[in-house]
Amino acid sequence: MKIATLGPSGSNHEMIARRYLEMRCSGEGSLVLFTEFDEAFQALMSGQVSHVLQCSAHATHGDCVGRYMHRAYPVDTFIAGSKPLALVAQRAIARPTQVAIQPATRYYTDLTEYKTIDVPTIVAVADGLLAGRFEAGICAEEVIEQAPEQLRLLQSLGPALDTWVMFATQPLPASSPLRLDAQV
CATH class of the missing domain: 3.40.190.10 (Periplasmic binding protein-like II)
Incomplete structure (x- = not known):
């Protein structure tokens, strides 16, 4: 196969x-x-x-x-x-105003206070967070372990x-x- x-x-x-x-x-x-x-x-x-x-x-x-x-x-x-998902943000930004999402994740939590940015995959969301391109995003929670000094957990969402x-x-x-x- x-x-x-x-x-x-x-x-x-x-x-x-x-x-x-x-x-x-x-x-x-x-x-x-x-x-x-x-x-x-x-x-x-x-x-x-x-x-x-x-x-x-x-x-x-x-x-x-x-x-x-x-x-x-x-x-x-x-x-x-x-994979367990999470709403993750940059530590340096106290109150993010925008969030990057893969469109299928748009209803996983209340995002009404954010401007959403559509991204093709949750991996691309994670990459953008690690590169500092996004203030916040929904991606695999494990991304925080890659840069704990840079990223913080806003909300754990668990697996879809x-x-x-x-x-x-x-x-x-x-x-x-x-x-x-x-x-x-």
Whole structure:
């Protein structure tokens, strides 16, 4: 199994894909990280990878399902938690006024007092915080450990519990227990 999913390295998509390979494939298989899901699905269509793993909360999930209908089929689904997330801020800024977010995280806590800045991934939020580009952001809580003198915890959010979908180019057989449409 060769899984395509969203990078960069350190992303929740990478973590969950590696966990999938370990738990469902005895650690056999490989992983290819892409910057956009359209690239991952194109790799699936061209046979460069055998599967695409996507979180259903990702902003492009609905578009990908529609764009690749009748060519990329959901063949597995499961629930998994992300890395523990947090609202993190620069220590030097007493009261941040803006917060960087990956759009899927926008409702994880009340952000009404902030101006939001959309960023493509939570890894990019963390990178921006570490580089001092953002006053605050929602990212993996572990980023604080990388720069405890620079960053502080505003609010621990815990892991996001999401539904994940694995796609392949062949649909499940009608007899699959995952196919409720075939059971009717």
